[in-house]
Amino acid sequence: xxxxxxxxxxxxxxxxxxxxxxxxxxxxxxxxxxxxxxxxxxxxxxxxxxxxxxxxxxxxxxxxxxxxxxxxxxxxxxxxxxxxxxxxxxxxxxxxxxxxxxxxxxxxxxxxxxxxxxxxxxxxxxxxxxxxxxxxxxxxxxxxxxxxxxxxxxxxxxxxxxxxxxxxxxxxxxxxxxxxxxxxxxxxxxxxxxxxxxxxxxxxxx
Amino acid sequence: xxxxxxxxxxxxxxxxxxxxxxxxxxxxxxxxxxxxxxxxxxxxxxxxxxxxxxxxxxxxxxxxxxxxxxxxxxxxxxxxxxxxxxxxxxxxxxxxxxxxxxxxxxxxxxxxxxxxxxxxxxxxxxxxxxxxxxxxxxxxxxxxxxxxxxxxxxxxxxxxxxxxxxxxxxxxxxxxxxxxxxxxxxxxxxx
Numbered sequence: 188x189x190x191x192x193x194x195x196x197x198x199x200x201x202x203x204x205x206x207x208x209x210x211x212x213x214x215x216x217x218x219x220x221x222x223x224x225x226x227x228x229x230x231x232x233x234x235x236x237x238x239x240x241x242x243x244x245x246x247x248x249x250x251x252x253x254x255x256x257x258x259x260x261x262x263x264x265x266x267x268x269x270x271x272x273x274x275x276x277x278x279x280x281x282x283x284x285x286x287x288x289x290x291x292x293x294x295x296x297x298x299x300x301x302x303x304x305x306x307x308x309x310x311x312x313x314x315x316x317x318x319x320x321x322x323x324x325x326x327x328x329x330x331x332x333x334x335x336x337x338x339x340x341x342x343x344x345x346x347x348x349x350x351x352x353x354x355x356x357x358x359x360x361x362x363x364x365x366x367x368x369x370x371x372x373x374x375x376x377x378x379x380x381x382x383x384x385x386x387x388x389x390x391x392x393x
Numbered sequence: 394x395x396x397x398x399x400x401x402x403x404x405x406x407x408x409x410x411x412x413x414x415x416x417x418x419x420x421x422x423x424x425x426x427x428x429x430x431x432x433x434x435x436x437x438x439x440x441x442x443x444x445x446x447x448x449x450x451x452x453x454x455x456x457x458x459x460x461x462x463x464x465x466x467x468x469x470x471x472x473x474x475x476x477x478x479x480x481x482x483x484x485x486x487x488x489x490x491x492x493x494x495x496x497x498x499x500x501x502x503x504x505x506x507x508x509x510x511x512x513x514x515x516x517x518x519x520x521x522x523x524x525x526x527x528x529x530x531x532x533x534x535x536x537x538x539x540x541x542x543x544x545x546x547x548x549x550x551x552x553x554x555x556x557x558x559x560x561x562x563x564x565x566x567x568x569x570x571x572x573x574x575x576x577x578x579x580x581x582x583x584x
Contacts, residue, residue, distance in 0.1 A: 211415070211418040211419065211422075212415045212416055212417070212418050212419075212507050215415040215418070216414065216415040256472070256475070256476075259471055259472065259475060260468065260471075260472065263467055263468040263471045263472070264468060266467060267464065267465070267467050267468055270467065271464065285518075286511055286514045286515060286518060289467045289510075289514050290416075290507045290510060290511060290514075292467055292468075292471050292510070293471065293506060293507045293510050294507075295419055358575075361578065362412060362413045362415065362571075362574045362578070363571045363572070363574040363575040363578065364571070365415070365571075366567050366568070366570045366571030366574055367567065367568050367571035369567050370560070370563075370564045370565065370566070370567030370568035370570075370571065371564070371568070373563050373564045373567060374557075374559040374560045374564035375559070377559050377564070378559040381559075
């Protein structure tokens with residue numbers, strides 16, 4: 188498998204949020220504004236990529252029996268680094284993300300990539316795998332937060348878009364709106380993937 | 394006494410962990426297909442959450458704070474909770490095999506889960522006393538149990554409904570959770 192393939196599968200075929208439905212807690216909680224959503228996406232991308240690299244470097248020395256605690260400690264260390272950096276340079280964002288930043292530690296997707304991919308592959312493919320999965324996560328976070336902020340507050344990155352006459356639909360920035368939006372987005376991505384699959388099958392027959 | 398009661402009701406209904414804070418969604422959507430499993434999971438989460446938050450409170454206030462290591466709290470809590478759950482699993486397996494057969498698999502699932510880790514972190518953030526943190530943990534756990542049992546009952550009814558194809562599975566479960574969450578928003582003016 189080429190590095191491009193490894194990278195791009197995280198975007199659609201195995202998108203962590205829309206297809207695998209993993210690591211949803213933060214995806215719903217912090218996507219009330221675009222800036223929060225993107226910060227969270229970038230943090231996760233950083234953590235998942237660095238953790239994949241670390242796990243793939245140490246994969247020959249870690250006894251399989253203790254691999255999960257080793258992975259968790261590695262993830263927790265990287266998350267703490269990200270936390271301290273955000274706290275020092277972007278204190279406002281750090282406050283807005285709250286405990287969800289610390290909860291990146293227990294993201295199923297990060298542990299899953301370490302277990303499924305990085306523990307069996309070399310450093311470079313593992314890097315691209317983490318980068319692709321993180322990028323897929325970032326894109327999902329971006330799309331969810333753009334829709335929620337636009338409809339729920341009528342702004343984009345804090346700037347008003349629709350003018351004064353727009354009456355924001357508050358439900359979209361409240362929890363129920365997040366659940367329903369994800370429900371419809373999952374359905375949309377599923378329909379699109381099914382169509383592509385059908386097309387691929389037809390081309391195979393012809 | 395009033396303070397404890399307010400915190401408890403707040404944790405169960407108003408700030409419900411699943412429906413307003415989005416914690417524990419992986420197990421919430423994974424387990425809620427089956428009512429009996431949901432009840433087991435709710436009980437397991439409540440008990441593990443209470444015990445691990447007690448442990449985390451003691452470690453934070455007697456180890457991390459005196460040695461100025463509070464910046465390590467994320468790492469320490471994760472390792473603490475995960476190893477505590479493993480230990481609990483070993484003890485139950487040895488001492489109460491019947492209980493283990495019923496709830497053992499849920500323990501494994503919650504070893505590294507955001508809902509269990511969130512309670513110690515929130516306790517630290519809000520500076521709760523030891524008793525308050527226990528009340529908060531029990532309330533949050535019961536809130537989770539309430540949400541997952543309600544969801545499981547709804548999903549069992551849903552089995553007879555004619556759901557459009559793209560929405561089947563995860564999609565409709567999310568929309569259902571959205572409705573539940575909307576209902577729980579009604580509690581927000583209560584206290």
